[in-house]
Amino acid sequence: MLLEVENLHVRYGNVEALHGINLHVRQGEIVAILGANGAGKTTTLHAISGLLRPSRGEIRFESKPIHKMPAHRLVGMGIAHAPEGRRVFGTLTVRENLNLGAFTQVDRARTSNTLHWIHELFPVLAQRREQLAGTLSGGEQQMLAIGRALMANPRILLLDEPSLGLAPLLVKVIFQTLWEINEAGVTIVLVEQNARAALRLAHRGYVMEVGRIVLEDRAEALLANPEVRNAYLGGQTGGE
Amino acid sequence: MEEFLQQLTNGLAVGGIYALIALGYTMVYGVLKLINFAHGDLFTYGAYLGLTLLTSLALTDRLGFALGVLVLVLMVMGLVAVLGAILERVAYRPLRESPRLSAVVSALGASIFLQNALMLLYGARFQVYPDHILPTATLNVFGLYLPLMRVLIVLASVAMMIALYLFIQKTRIGAAIRAAAIDQGAARLMGIDVNRVILLVFLMGPALGGVAGLMVGLYYGQINFTMGWVYGMKAFTAAILGGIGNIPGAMVGGLLLGVIEALGAAYISIAWKDAIAFLVLILILIVRPTGLLGERVADKI
Numbered sequence: 001m002l003l004e005v006e007n008l009h010v011r012y013g014n015v016e017a018l019h020g021i022n023l024h025v026r027q028g029e030i031v032a033i034l035g036a037n038g039a040g041k042t043t044t045l046h047a048i049s050g051l052l053r054p055s056r057g058e059i060r061f062e063s064k065p066i067h068k069m070p071a072h073r074l075v076g077m078g079i080a081h082a083p084e085g086r087r088v089f090g091t092l093t094v095r096e097n098l099n100l101g102a103f104t105q106v107d108r109a110r111t112s113n114t115l116h117w118i119h120e121l122f123p124v125l126a127q128r129r130e131q132l133a134g135t136l137s138g139g140e141q142q143m144l145a146i147g148r149a150l151m152a153n154p155r156i157l158l159l160d161e162p163s164l165g166l167a168p169l170l171v172k173v174i175f176q177t178l179w180e181i182n183e184a185g186v187t188i189v190l191v192e193q194n195a196r197a198a199l200r201l202a203h204r205g206y207v208m209e210v211g212r213i214v215l216e217d218r219a220e221a222l223l224a225n226p227e228v229r230n231a232y233l234g235g236q237t238g239g240e
Numbered sequence: 241m242e243e244f245l246q247q248l249t250n251g252l253a254v255g256g257i258y259a260l261i262a263l264g265y266t267m268v269y270g271v272l273k274l275i276n277f278a279h280g281d282l283f284t285y286g287a288y289l290g291l292t293l294l295t296s297l298a299l300t301d302r303l304g305f306a307l308g309v310l311v312l313v314l315m316v317m318g319l320v321a322v323l324g325a326i327l328e329r330v331a332y333r334p335l336r337e338s339p340r341l342s343a344v345v346s347a348l349g350a351s352i353f354l355q356n357a358l359m360l361l362y363g364a365r366f367q368v369y370p371d372h373i374l375p376t377a378t379l380n381v382f383g384l385y386l387p388l389m390r391v392l393i394v395l396a397s398v399a400m401m402i403a404l405y406l407f408i409q410k411t412r413i414g415a416a417i418r419a420a421a422i423d424q425g426a427a428r429l430m431g432i433d434v435n436r437v438i439l440l441v442f443l444m445g446p447a448l449g450g451v452a453g454l455m456v457g458l459y460y461g462q463i464n465f466t467m468g469w470v471y472g473m474k475a476f477t478a479a480i481l482g483g484i485g486n487i488p489g490a491m492v493g494g495l496l497l498g499v500i501e502a503l504g505a506a507y508i509s510i511a512w513k514d515a516i517a518f519l520v521l522i523l524i525l526i527v528r529p530t531g532l533l534g535e536r537v538a539d540k541i
Binding site: 083087096104 | 412418422425428432434
């Protein structure tokens with residue numbers, strides 16, 4: 001098991017946002033976490049990547065407990081997180097953003113290979129190398145955020161709403177690339193509101209509601225589940 | 241013309257000093273969004289430590305002027321840097337998660353503490369740098385007679401600014417500092433230890449501020465335990481002028497403020513020197529609140 005989350009509780013001050021989450025991710029999987037706004041998806045990711053400290057419960061990565069470690073140490077262990085809202089360094093160039101992604105990496109040859117791979121995945125990042133990240137389009141910024149996270153040569157990539165605010169065509173391109181990234185051996189945890197796109201890509205999925213996991217199944221099963229269809233896929237007909 | 245060039249070079253010397261102090265404000269603000277009001281006092285400590293080390297160790301007698309002053313500069317930088325790190329630990333780190341106002345109050349408290357500690361140690365009177373050990377020579381630069389100390393101060397401050405700029409722009413650690421200044425959370429996700437970045441800016445800023453204090457002692461010969469207040473306010477103005485949080489901005493703002501002040505004192509009235517500096521602050525806040533080099537691109541959301 002690559003990642004295990006057990007009875008995870010997270011509080012913001014006096015308010016508990018997660019009331020005991022259990023989930024696991026196997027090596028090589030793509031796991032989708034679905035749910036409405038405020039369900040606790042982002043909070044879950046933040047707890048895994050160390051940005052938030054759980055109030056109770058355990059998170060294990062390759063069987064090692066990591067929930068007491070600071071975020072910056074987890075990156076070196078192989079956990080990369082492309083956060084919600086992309087959070088690229090707007091006043092730095094694309095090249096500088098990617099270099100920062102490799103901050104923990106010491107093997108220069110490997111970093112240069114990774115950069116090469118990222119430029120193949122997202123050719124636009126190579127074209128815009130010297131451009132300030134803040135001047136990129138939303139889709140390009142999302143590509144940069146994913147590329148930057150990959151620069152750390154992660155074993156697991158946590159993605160928060162990569163489709164947010166993007167045109168449907170661009171979403172397709174990015175999800176296609178996520179599949180390629182997964183084929184290359186990177187395990188992916190994907191938090192998404194675009195449930196249909198996420199479940200088509202993922203192997204398994206979890207559905208969250210107000211701080212709890214209410215459903216867990218294979219992606220095809222979730223896609224066929226009437227409750228999921230009603231709540232997250234826009235009704236029985238499901239479109240397309 | 242002669243008068244103008246004299247004032248201009250004097251302005252550059254004072255401006256270089258302002259710029260070195262302003263860098264400390266702007267670097268700390270960049271990473272923590274906090275005005276370190278005790279920074280001006282660290283500058284004063286640089287001046288006092290410089291005086292004590294200079295006289296008690298007789299550095300210039302033993303090592304000659306150039307090497308002696310160089311050793312003195314390094315010692316002052318190191319000691320004031322340590323003071324800066326202690327200040328961060330004691331006055332700011334415990335309040336990292338508190339509302340902004342708490343940290344500001346803590347900064348003012350630290351400033352009062354540092355100033356009074358200095359007064360208790362040295363007394364309230366002006367202290368004088370020994371004048372016999374400093375060069376009083378003047379240089380003839382294309383017919384313009386410039387005091388050697390003035391030239392050295394301009395050169396030294398510019399050299400330190402270039403070194404800092406290259407460090408911030410070209411090195412991996414420099415990139416980490418810039419990243420942490422833009423978005424601390426995202427910087428942590430890159431594997432950057434933000435606490436260490438904060439410690440680093442609280443070492444580098446005070447080191448530069450401390451040297452600036454030493455320069456004032458060497459240039460004017462007279463220091464006082466309250467001098468950090470006025471210099472601090474001027475340097476803060478310079479940082480705002482250039483765009484707070486922006487490192488090249490602090491450099492440009494410092495030099496510019498020094499020159500404006502020197503020329504204003506010469507051609508308008510010396511009595512209005514400070515008023516002119518703060519008028520500049522008010523004008524910039526009205527006309528261009530982001531400062532001359534403030535944020536060039538807005539982040540897309």
